[in-house]
Amino acid sequence: MPSFLRHLLSPLSLAGLVTILVVGLTLGVHTPGAGLRWAVLGLFLLLFAVHSQLPSREGVRLIAGVMQAVLAVAMVALEPRTGTAPILLVVLVAQLAEHWPPRVVLLIALAANVALYAVLKQAAFPQPLMIVLLYGGFQVFAALTAHYARSTALARDALARVNADLLATRALLADSARDAERLRLARELHDVAGHKLTAMRLNLRALAADPALAGRDGLLLAEQLSGELLTDIRQVVQSMRDDRGLDLDTALHALAAPFPRPRLQVQIAEGLRVTDPQLAETVLRLVQEALTNAARHADAGTVWLTMTKENSRLRIDIRDDGQRAERISEGNGIVGMRERLAVMQGELQLARTEHGGMHLIARLPA
Structure with missing residues (x-):
């Protein structure tokens, strides 16, 4: 699934989309100025959907967030009596908290709420400060929820990276330990078995040179087998010493x-x-x-x-x-x-x- 759709269908983004659409249902279609309100809401929805895909460098994503704040306040100015438009600021703050540090979210939220208060005051809305404080509380809750969700995801990714690092390091250590053990066994075979087989073969040759034992088939066979065994051990030692990496x-x-x-x-x-x-x-x-x-x-x-x-x-x-x-x-x-x-x-x-x-x-x- 493309990253755009994967992010859009994540629980927080999906909840934000549904909330924006519900706000749109309260605007009406045939009321005066409905076209302008729908255009503003549509632009807000578009910026919300593509926010995560915008480049973070050069402030493009931050500019888009500020534009969303302006559009949300504009929606309140266009429809101050409905009472649903300020919810857009709650959605925006939650979205910003997924991508930006708290100080950036706080600055944008403060500026947007001051503008919201001014718009409600201008529209003679009853108790504008109470409305701003009420929606401000929702914004704080949404921001904290998004922030902790992001922190949990980052912590999970960091833990996965540490676990992967440990698994890879363990694999290398196990391989190094096998190489060290193989080298130790090769040395033991060479120093102990090889040495004793060489001594045994020299003794068998000395016995075969004795006139009283010369020509005995059993003695000749033992000397031949000892030579073959010594050659086999040397080949095994060489194979174990070969560094396979x-x-x-x-x-x-x-x-x-x-x-x-x-x-x-x-x-x-x-x-x-x-x-x-x-x-x-x-x-x-x-x-x-x-x-x-x-x-x-x-x-x-x-x-x-x-x-x-x-x-x-x-x-x-x-x-x-x-x-x-x-x-x-x-x-x-x-x-x-x-x-x-x-x-x-x-x-x-x-x-x-x-x-x-x-x-x-x-x-x-x-």
């Missing part, structure tokens, strides 16, 4: 597992091995930040990760199917990526895919 594929999928969006698709070149735990940790953090950026800033559905070898260096390509601005601004996440890569003598390049998504290219010493 850390299992990055499992760790990366564990990192992305708790998130429903975006999905992570991993492609690691055949034969590519990462044996340095610090390098593996850097790759994990790079992918983690890329996933967070793709979900938070581009609403991507899929992230593709490709790891290859390029001129004795490790190349990591991360692409998403989100929508980015023409000019990619480097926030704290990208700066953190660059700093982490710099520690490993790596570098980072930014680009846009042909469909408007982000394309990260990282190069690290293999």
Whole structure:
């Protein structure tokens, strides 16, 4: 489902839409000035629906919020006697509290309520201050509800990220522990079994050289079997010493597992091995930040990760199917990526895919 519809059908947004439509039902159709009132309400509804899709940079979304406040007060001025138009301010404050810090919401709400009082006073509405205070109480309740809902969602996302981080780190640690245990067993086989088999074979050869025992089939067979066993043990030791690298594929999928969006698709070149735990940790953090950026800033559905070898260096390509601005601004996440890569003598390049998504290219010493 597109992000626009997903946000519009969320409980808070859906409640706001229903409330705005109910306010519209009180306006009437054939009353004088109904066309202007419906036009103002329609513009307010449109801005409410697209608010989350507007770019937050350059104050576009904030300007839209201020325009909604002006439209809500204008609705009160056009229909002061109905008494339902101030509800639009309650909806607006709840919407702003989902996207903006409390101080911004407070400033817009205060300005809108002062204007509301002035309009009601001008229209000779009885007890305008009481009306403003009453709707102000509703606004505070709506703002707190939206604020705590947003805080809960952010806390849930942060907890999911921490859990994913722990799962990925646990996968790497388990893989490192298996490698260490395999190396320990290889050393034990080489130092203990290999040493004793070598000594046994030397003794068998000495016995076979004794004229009294020379030519005995059993002795020759024992010497032959000891040689074969020693060769087999050396092959096992060599196989156990072979460094197969850390299992990055499992760790990366564990990192992305708790998130429903975006999905992570991993492609690691055949034969590519990462044996340095610090390098593996850097790759994990790079992918983690890329996933967070793709979900938070581009609403991507899929992230593709490709790891290859390029001129004795490790190349990591991360692409998403989100929508980015023409000019990619480097926030704290990208700066953190660059700093982490710099520690490993790596570098980072930014680009846009042909469909408007982000394309990260990282190069690290293999």
